[in-house]
Amino acid sequence: xxxxxxxxxxxxxxxxxxxxxxxxxxxxxxxxxxxxxxxxxxxxxxxxxxxxxxxxxxxxxxxxxxxxxxxxxxxxxxxxxxxxxxxxxxxxxxxxxxxxxxxxxxxxxxxxxxxxxxxxxxxxxxxxxxxxxxxxxxxxxxxxxxxxxxxxxxxxxxxxxxxxxxxxxxxxxxxxxxxxxxxxxxxxxxxxxxxxxxxxxxxxxxxxxxxxxxxxxxxxxxxxxxxxxxxxxxxxxxxxxxxxxxxxxxxxxxxxxxxxxxxxxxxxxxxxxxxxxxxxxxxxxxxxxxxxxxxxxxxxxxxxxxxxxxxxxxxxxxxxxxxxxxxxxxxxxxxxxxxxxxxxxxxxxxxxxxxxxxxxxxxxxxxxxxxxxxxxxxxxxxxxxxxxxxxxxxxxxxxxxxxxxxxxxxxxxxxxxxxxxxxxxxxxxxxxxxxxxxxxxxxxxxxxxxxxxxxxxxxxxxxxxxxxxxxxxxxxxxxxxxxxxxxxxxxxxxxxxxxxxxxxxxxxxx
Amino acid sequence: xxxxxxxxxxxxxxxxxxxxxxxxxxxxxxxxxxxxxxxxxxxxxxxxxxxxxxxxxxxxxxxxxxxxxxxxxxxxxxxxxxxxxxxxxxxxxxxxxxxxxxxxxxxxxxxxxxxxxxxxxxxxxxxxxxxxxxxxxxxxxxxxxxxxxxxxxxxxxxxxxxxxxxxxxxxxxxxxxxxxxxxxxxxxxxxxxxxxxxxxxxxxxxxxxxxxxxxxxxxxxxxxxxxxxxxxxxxxxxxxxxxxxxxxxxxxxxxxxxxxxxxxxxxxxxxxxxxxxxxxxxxxxxxxxxxxxxxxxxxxxxxxxxxxxxxxxxxx
Numbered sequence: 001x002x003x004x005x006x007x008x009x010x011x012x013x014x015x016x017x018x019x020x021x022x023x024x025x026x027x028x029x030x031x032x033x034x035x036x037x038x039x040x041x042x043x044x045x046x047x048x049x050x051x052x053x054x055x056x057x058x059x060x061x062x063x064x065x066x067x068x069x070x071x072x073x074x075x076x077x078x079x080x081x082x083x084x085x086x087x088x089x090x091x092x093x094x095x096x097x098x099x100x101x102x103x104x105x106x107x108x109x110x111x112x113x114x115x116x117x118x119x120x121x122x123x124x125x126x127x128x129x130x131x132x133x134x135x136x137x138x139x140x141x142x143x144x145x146x147x148x149x150x151x152x153x154x155x156x157x158x159x160x161x162x163x164x165x166x167x168x169x170x171x172x173x174x175x176x177x178x179x180x181x182x183x184x185x186x187x188x189x190x191x192x193x194x195x196x197x198x199x200x201x202x203x204x205x206x207x208x209x210x211x212x213x214x215x216x217x218x219x220x221x222x223x224x225x226x227x228x229x230x231x232x233x234x235x236x237x238x239x240x241x242x243x244x245x246x247x248x249x250x251x252x253x254x255x256x257x258x259x260x261x262x263x264x265x266x267x268x269x270x271x272x273x274x275x276x277x278x279x280x281x282x283x284x285x286x287x288x289x290x291x292x293x294x295x296x297x298x299x300x301x302x303x304x305x306x307x308x309x310x311x312x313x314x315x316x317x318x319x320x321x322x323x324x325x326x327x328x329x330x331x332x333x334x335x336x337x338x339x340x341x342x343x344x345x346x347x348x349x350x351x352x353x354x355x356x357x358x359x360x361x362x363x364x365x366x367x368x369x370x371x372x373x374x375x376x377x378x379x380x381x382x383x384x385x386x387x388x389x390x391x392x393x394x395x396x397x398x399x400x401x402x403x404x405x406x407x408x409x410x411x412x413x414x415x416x417x418x419x420x421x422x423x424x425x426x427x428x429x430x431x432x433x434x435x436x437x438x439x440x441x442x443x444x445x446x447x448x449x450x451x452x453x454x455x456x457x458x459x460x461x462x463x464x465x466x467x468x469x470x471x472x473x474x475x476x477x478x479x480x481x482x483x484x485x486x487x488x489x490x491x492x493x494x495x496x497x498x499x500x501x502x503x504x505x506x507x508x509x510x
Numbered sequence: 511x512x513x514x515x516x517x518x519x520x521x522x523x524x525x526x527x528x529x530x531x532x533x534x535x536x537x538x539x540x541x542x543x544x545x546x547x548x549x550x551x552x553x554x555x556x557x558x559x560x561x562x563x564x565x566x567x568x569x570x571x572x573x574x575x576x577x578x579x580x581x582x583x584x585x586x587x588x589x590x591x592x593x594x595x596x597x598x599x600x601x602x603x604x605x606x607x608x609x610x611x612x613x614x615x616x617x618x619x620x621x622x623x624x625x626x627x628x629x630x631x632x633x634x635x636x637x638x639x640x641x642x643x644x645x646x647x648x649x650x651x652x653x654x655x656x657x658x659x660x661x662x663x664x665x666x667x668x669x670x671x672x673x674x675x676x677x678x679x680x681x682x683x684x685x686x687x688x689x690x691x692x693x694x695x696x697x698x699x700x701x702x703x704x705x706x707x708x709x710x711x712x713x714x715x716x717x718x719x720x721x722x723x724x725x726x727x728x729x730x731x732x733x734x735x736x737x738x739x740x741x742x743x744x745x746x747x748x749x750x751x752x753x754x755x756x757x758x759x760x761x762x763x764x765x766x767x768x769x770x771x772x773x774x775x776x777x778x779x780x781x782x783x784x785x786x787x788x789x790x791x792x793x794x795x796x797x798x799x800x801x802x803x804x805x806x807x808x809x810x811x812x813x814x815x816x817x818x819x820x821x822x823x824x825x826x
Contacts, residue, residue, distance in 0.1 A: 046573070049546045050555065140700040184577060187687055189609055189664045198584055198614050201577030269693065323699070324715060325692035329545060336547020339711070340555075342791050346715025410574055411581075450689070457686045458658060458702060 007129070010358025013058060014366050022055070022063040023363050027370045030070020034077070035382065037084040037397055038211050038404025041071040042330050047407070049333055057341035058356045062363040064334060069121060069313040069364070072273060073371045076113040076306055077382045081106055083218045084397060088210040089273035089309040091439055092281045096294060096301030103297050106386075107241035107379060112299060113306040114375045116255050120307030121368045123259035124266060124314025128361055132350065135315070136322040139267050144458060145465050147268070147451040149475035151444045154275060156479050156486070158282030158440050169437045172428075176441025179204055183446075187453045199413035206274075207408040209442055211401045212421025213428070213435045219394045220426045241379060247299045254284050254304035262308030266315030269327035270447060273309035273316075278440050280308035286486070314364060321349055321357065533768045537568040539595045540758075543582025545575045549711070549792070550756055553628065554598045556788050560779035578602055578665055580613065583759075587615035591763035593772065597621065601667045601755045604808060608815040609665040609824055621759040623808045624769050625776040626799040628789070629755035632671045632707045632728040633739065637698050638720045645679075645725040645745055648705060652682040659683040660694040660703035662712075668694065670815055671707035671728055671752045673822050678747045698722055709754060710735055710793040728752055735793065755797075757804060766801075773801045 013019060033039045045064050052060035075086030080097035093113065100109040127135065142150075159173060182193035183203030194200035243251075261283070262276040284304040285294045294301050317334075319325045324345040326332035338345050343353055350357045385393065405414040425435060459465030467473045540558070542551045551573060558569040574582035579602045586597035607617050615621065634645060642648045651657070659676065661669040664687045676683055686703055688694040691712040697703040698713075699721055706713075707728060716722035717736070727733050728750050730743040742750040758776060760769060779785065780796045789796070819825040 046546050050571070053555065140696065143700060143702045186664065186689060191612075198581055199576065201581060202575070269696070270689075323692075323696060324712075325696050332545060333547045336552065339547070339792065340552055342788075344711070344715045347719050347721065348715050409576060410572075411576075454686060454688070457684065460684070 003130075006354060006358045007362065009354060010360075010362035013355050013359025014062070014362035018056075019059055019062050019359065019363060020366065022059050023066050023367045024370055026063040026066020027070040027073075027367045027374065028066075030067040030072075031074035031371065031374060031378070033067065034071035034074025034086045034090075036400045036404075037078050037082075037086055037215050038207065038401035040087065040207050040404050040408055041068055042328075042333075043404065043407035044071075045330055045333050049336065052337050053340065057338055057343050058359045060337045060341075061334060061356070061360050062367075064337065065317075065360065065364065066367045068330060068334075069310065069367065070371055072309050072313050073114065073117045073375060075309075076117070076302070077110060080109045080113065080302070081382060081386055082393075082397075084215045085210060088206050088439065088443075089277050090306075091210055091214055091274075092277045092305045092436055093302050094214060095281065095436060096296070096298050099295065099297035100299070100302070104240075105297065106383065108243045108247065109299075109302055110379045110382065111241035111376065112243055112247070112251060113302050114372060114379075116251070116258070116303045116306035117310040117375075118368055118372045119255045120259045120262055120310035121314050121364070123307070124263050124311040125361065125364050125368070127263050128314055128317060128364070132318050132322050133347075135267050135318050136347075139269075139319055139323070141471060142268060143469070143472075144451040144455040145469045145472040146475065147270070148448055148455055149466060149472045149479065150268070150271075151448040151451065153475055153479040153482065154279050154282075155440070155444050155448070157286065157482050158278050159437070159486075164432060164434060168433050172433055172435070172437040173441035176438040176443075177445030177448075179209065179438075180442045180445035181449070185453075186450050187457065197413065199411045202409070203446065204442070205405065205408050205411075205414050205417060206443070208405045208414045208417035209421050210439055211405060212418045212423075213425035213438060215397070215401050216418060216422025217425025217429050217435070219398060220422065221429055222390055222394065241376075243299070250299055251303045254280070254300040255307045257283065258304035258307035259311040261304075262311030263315045265308075266312035266327070267318045269319045269325050271312075272328050273312040274439075274443050276308040276312040277305035278436070278443070280304035281436075286482070317360075321345055321360075322347060533593050533771060534565050534567045535592070536594060537570050538565060538593070539570045539572050541572045541574050541582050541586050541589075541595065541597050543574055543576070543579035543585075543597070543599050546573050549630070549709075549754075550598060550600050552792065553756055553789060553794065556785055557627070557776075557779055560782045560785055561775060564775045564779065578606055578663060580606060580610075583621070584614040586759065586761055587620035589761045591761040591765075593760060593764055593768040595761065596624070596772070597759040598756060599759065601753070601757075601811070602665070603757060603759070604811040605667050605670045605815050606665045607812060608670075608819040611825075617812060618809065620762050622762055622764055622769055623804045624758040624760055624801060625773045626755055626757045626797055626804040626807065627776050627780050628794040628796045629753040630709045630711075630793050631733050631753060631795070632668070632709060633713065633724040633736070634675065634705060634726045634728060634742075635695075635698060635708050635713050635717070635722045635724050636705050637701050638716075638723045640701070640704065640723070642723070642725060645740075645742075648725060649679050649681040652704075653680075656682045656684060657704035658702070659685050660697045660706040661685060661687050662691040662694045663687055663689060667752065667754045668707050668709075670818065672705075673818055673824065674750055674752055675707060675728070675742075675747075677818065677822060678742075678749050695722065707752075714793075733793075733795075757808070769801055773799070 033044050044067055071087055072089055075090035076093045078084045078086045079090045079093040080101050083094050083098040085091040085094055097109045182200050184191050184201050258280040261280050265271045265276040284300045285291050316327050316331055319327055320331045326335050335345055402415050405418045455465055542554050544550050554571050562569045574585050579599050589595035607613055636642050659672045661672050672685055694706050695712050698706050713722050724739045727739050727741045729741055732741050777798045
């Protein structure tokens with residue numbers, strides 16, 4: 001059995017004392033970086049990158065990999081407890097995680113997101129183990145037209161994810177896209193919306209935007225609250241983390257769908273955990289029979305995204321290792337580790353460096369088990385954060401956000417951007433404009449544009465390319481179906497509003 | 511008065527001499543305007559230990575990516591010209607100004623070339639199943655049905671490699687830009703684009719499996735890693751000479767004595783056996799350079815690429 005011997009070989013590598021230590025170190029560091037809002041995985045890995053010169057490439061990758069997926073594990077903690085996303089990929093977890101915490105179910109939320117993270121990661125690792133070469137081959141079928149269609153589908157599917165007015169949601173998506181336009185255009189090098197500021201050539205930093213809109217705005221809003229006791233710390237004691245049977249039942253399908261979605265987006269270079277989490281939320285809300293529960297502490301709203309972003313973390317290694325194409329700046333660093341040690345990533349990696357490939361994959365298993373074991377007892381510790389008075393906690397959070405934004409690309413401009421987006425986010429809160437659609441537009445917009453422009457160049461200006469290419473046509477028809485479904489759903493909703501519901505809500509909807 | 515001026519000049523000269531001998535006066539920061547793990551960054555990190563040994567001071571690699579290297583370059587152009595802050599950048603230094611009318615620095619006036627320690631050759635690659643055996647076949651076929659040429663981004667050296675090839679060969683190819691060398695290679699694998707001027711490291715593994723086929727090495731000579739692939743000069747294209755090089759620069763106004771010293775130290779550092787052993791598998795061809803020679807090269811290339819951009823209708 002070839003696979004079994006490979007797994008055995010990998011396990012042998014992953015369980016060596018050195019590798020186990022670095023795996024633990026990575027997972028622990030990742031969790032801490034994830035929990036602290038603002039501190040980003042890219043900055044952390046960039047800082048540690050030079051240290052990996054003196055490590056074996058496998059060991060170095062095991063440690064950096066641990067940081068990478070550990071961050072997404074830890075990132076949900078602050079989202080749930082403080083309404084401050086630990087990383088941009090966890091921003092959407094605020095939507096239902098924080099309401100759960102306020103209802104005294106923070107412990108349940110923390111426990112369940114850990115389960116969802118583990119589930120999603122496991123799903124991703126299985127794909128990574130069994131299908132890496134197949135998936136890499138299949139990812140090649142996605143050209144620019146398909147990417148554009150996919151991004152459009154994402155935008156449509158997730159457009160209704162926020163609570164409240166649809167027009168406000170739409171306005172925020174548009175604003176997000178406009179902010180995403182800043183910087184240098186890829187096909188013509190035209191410089192847009194930089195106002196002569198050099199640091200904006202690369203566009204607005206995602207960390208600065210996410211931390212400003214979600215983090216700083218939340219902190220300013222909290223000025224009105226006086227003490228820390230907003231959430232009862234007792235509610236998140238270890239004994240209070242047990243989910244109800246109903247909650248467990250409602251979690252299975254969101255986890256499965258989230259994992260599948262996350263795995264898919266992870267394999268496509270350029271997309272990744274943030275987009276996967278957003279879409280998973282959008283889809284869960286759309287197919288749920290009671291979408292009105294979302295935003296008020298629906299367990300589906302945290303299980304889907306948290307399994308999606310962790311699955312995407314894992315499958316992001318597929319194009320990186322088997323094609324040599326990094327999907328993100330962080331993955332480029334992972335590639336760099338290999339190149340520095342003279343290991344060429346690409347189709348020959350699996351056969352040429354079996355110890356490295358299988359050792360790394362087995363270390364993901366080990367790392368995820370470490371994270372599971374690490375995170376559940378930590379719940380009690382994290383919850384202690386809530387007992388810290390706001391006037392002490394929040395200034396330190398602001399400091400971390402500023403450090404995180406600065407280290408994202410070593411630019412003090414980012415700190416100003418955090419302040420600016422904090423003010424924008426505060427205004428949005430007061431006027432009840434949702435933040436999540438803005439972030440979605442910002443993440444998807446520039447990719448949509450880039451791929452649209454390239455698809456048009458490649459079709460020599462023929463719009464038909466989007467429906468002539470079969471994959472793109474399929475995705476676009478799905479998009480149309482989602483759109484029609486959404487419109488019909490909305491008109492049903494209106495009918496329901498006109499004829500008031502006489503039946504009381506189910507008992508689950510407390 | 512004359513005498514006074516002379517004395518002052520002498521004193522200044524002496525002061526300069528003394529300063530150069532004292533260089534470096536503390537940790538030397540070398541700004542790399544690319545992310546960690548990029549080609550340029552890796553080269554610098556391998557070079558740093560030899561320089562530290564020479565200088566007896568820490569060499570700090572400071573990554574300041576952005577704007578296709580422009581952010582970090584502009585940063586160094588405004589740094590204090592005392593040799594303590596230097597720039598290690600790629601040939602984007604001479605290609606990007608050809609496309610961008612408003613740069614935040616003047617590449618001729620604001621930075622002083624020091625050394626040109628290495629370069630990477632480009633290959634023209636096509637998909638392994640495309641059926642092309644020679645570059646001539648590709649050029650001929652492109653005139654029948656137009657093709658797409660990939661680049662790793664507008665204004666990058668790969669972009670100019672493609673444009674120079676098209677200008678020389680008359681192939682009928684539309685240029686399409688991707689975000690980085692990885693996606694550009696993928697576009698060849700997926701046959702979204704037909705030809706790409708790649709570095710060996712970007713395409714290397716795919717050449718081994720046969721998924722990507724190299725048709726020619728751009729330049730005068732073959733390369734040791736692919737001894738069977740002809741150079742473009744052999745194929746009759748004399749004017750193709752583009753290389754992805756890296757160069758060390760200092761802010762304008764730096765004491766020429768310091769520049770000379772750093773040049774000599776870099777030339778010595780690249781002779782280090784460990785260094786050679788680690789970077790040559792990464793396709794680098796190491797190069798001993800003089801300050802004067804490199805300055806000429808920079809100025810000539812700034813003109814060449816500007817002219818090419820004008821000829822190909824790229825300049826803004």
